[in-house]
Amino acid sequence: MSDEWPLxxxxxxxxxxxxxxxxxxxxxxxxxxxxxNARDVYTRRGEGVSIWVVPSAAVTASSPDEKDAxxxxxxxxxxxxxxxxxxxxxxxxx
Amino acid sequence: xxxxxxxxxSGWRSAAEPSVERVRxxxxxxxxxxxxxxxxxxxxxxxxxxQRLGEWITRAPQLEEDVALANIxxxxxxxxxxxxxxxxxxxxxxxxxxxxxYWRDERDFRNVLLVERPNGDFAETMARQLWFTSYQYELxxxxxxxxxxxxxxxxxxxxxxxxxxxxxxxxxxxRLGDGTDESRRRMQGGLAAVAPYVDELFDxxxxxxxxxxxxxxxxxxREPSERHVDGVLDRAGLERPPEPAHxxxxxxxxxxxxxxxxxxxxxxxxxxxxxxASW
Numbered sequence: 001m002s003d004e005w006p007l008x009x010x011x012x013x014x015x016x017x018x019x020x021x022x023x024x025x026x027x028x029x030x031x032x033x034x035x036x037n038a039r040d041v042y043t044r045r046g047e048g049v050s051i052w053v054v055p056s057a058a059v060t061a062s063s064p065d066e067k068d069a070x071x072x073x074x075x076x077x078x079x080x081x082x083x084x085x086x087x088x089x090x091x092x093x094x
Numbered sequence: 095x096x097x098x099x100x101x102x103x104s105g106w107r108s109a110a111e112p113s114v115e116r117v118r119x120x121x122x123x124x125x126x127x128x129x130x131x132x133x134x135x136x137x138x139x140x141x142x143x144x145q146r147l148g149e150w151i152t153r154a155p156q157l158e159e160d161v162a163l164a165n166i167x168x169x170x171x172x173x174x175x176x177x178x179x180x181x182x183x184x185x186x187x188x189x190x191x192x193x194x195x196y197w198r199d200e201r202d203f204r205n206v207l208l209v210e211r212p213n214g215d216f217a218e219t220m221a222r223q224l225w226f227t228s229y230q231y232e233l234x235x236x237x238x239x240x241x242x243x244x245x246x247x248x249x250x251x252x253x254x255x256x257x258x259x260x261x262x263x264x265x266x267x268x269r270l271g272d273g274t275d276e277s278r279r280r281m282q283g284g285l286a287a288v289a290p291y292v293d294e295l296f297d298x299x300x301x302x303x304x305x306x307x308x309x310x311x312x313x314x315x316r317e318p319s320e321r322h323v324d325g326v327l328d329r330a331g332l333e334r335p336p337e338p339a340h341x342x343x344x345x346x347x348x349x350x351x352x353x354x355x356x357x358x359x360x361x362x363x364x365x366x367x368x369x370x371a372s373w
Contacts, residue, residue: 005156026158033265037158039258040165 007056008034010041012048020052028053129242130185131204131301132309134194135346136233136245137177138205141195142354143226144170145361149213162262166223169255176248196365200355201348208291210345210354214284217270217277221284223263224326228319229295231256233310241307264326271330278332285327286335294343295319301346 005027011020023042028034034053043051062070074080147167154160175191182189189197208226213219234256237249270281296316302309327334344350364371 027156028158029269033269036262036265037162040162041158044165 005029008038008053009056009059010034010038011052011054012038012042013050014047015049020050023047025056031055126184126186128301128304129308130181132305133177133181133184133245135204135301137174137181137194138203139209139226139230140170140177141174142203142205142357143209144168144174145357146209146211146213147219150219155216166259166262169252169259173248173252173255180244180248192365192370196362200350200358203345203348203350203354203358205345206291206294207342207345207351208288208295210350210357211288211291212353214287215280216266217280218284218287220263220266220270221281221288223259224267224323225288225292225295225319227256227260227263228322229315231260231322232315232318233312236310236314239307240309245308260322267326267332268330271327271332281330282332282335285332286338289335290338290340290342293341294345297343297346299346 006029007025008028008031009025010023012023013020026034026037026041028037031053035051038051038053042048144167147163147170150163151160151167154163174195178191178194182191182194208222211222214222231253234249234253238246238253240246240249267281270277272278296312296319298311298313302311324334342351
């Protein structure tokens, strides 16, 4: 039986969080049970107020082999960071 | 006992004070023994089922199910701690939760026979869970309005826990009943195995009758509990097992089945050998 249960990725929104954050994965026979298992495994200590589960097989991920081509070119483009602007004195809480 | 509930309990303790005072002052003579007895029943049901469910840890079909059953067992242990603590306070003989859990012998336990039943296979455990959680949900839902503020407070917290336990059982009964021929056969077998132990849950007696608005009449819980169980069985395509040839009862009077002694030996031996051991 243990080999047949598919894997699910679990996302939890914390009490004060704005978005669901990936917290881990688990096995479950179907989506409804995956939400329940996620509740038991990942929200035992009051971590969350909302749970999403996604079949791990449905996640398309970037490949580690593509890491250099994907991410290195962004490393030296400092002008993409909004740090070249003078912040007006009137603008607070930025 | 160790568990997750130490912090919550302080709140219940303060709620308990007026009630204990009222009982101790003798304003209503006879209430003390009835209240103690009733609270022990609630606490022992939770404690013994917690011990049984704990036996699944490392043996469930999946690690995730280990955790689910352990969480349910811990919820029940938390309920048992509050209830046994309160029973000891109401009794006024200086017995705390540990004294009641670990130093009583079999004849002094007041749990129904259903919760001491061996786990059987996973389907039989789920059959036991379906019945017990259906009963316990209806019980706590009404006990929230108890005239005893401590019992009402315990029930108000526990009813949310039990709502989840009840859903957990229903989800599994649906899947096993509506799964393979083998899972359906086992689920049907589990329902038949626990059937003789269901009636005892709904037995009224002098204790529940004598407590008035403090207690919930068990007989009133039968119809809503059966309605819930029947609804789950319908959706699962399972049949309600035929009326059992015999009905087992006696736990409320301390008359337990053979398996109870083994359960208590395992639960109590550590504390009796090393009193107050903690880690």
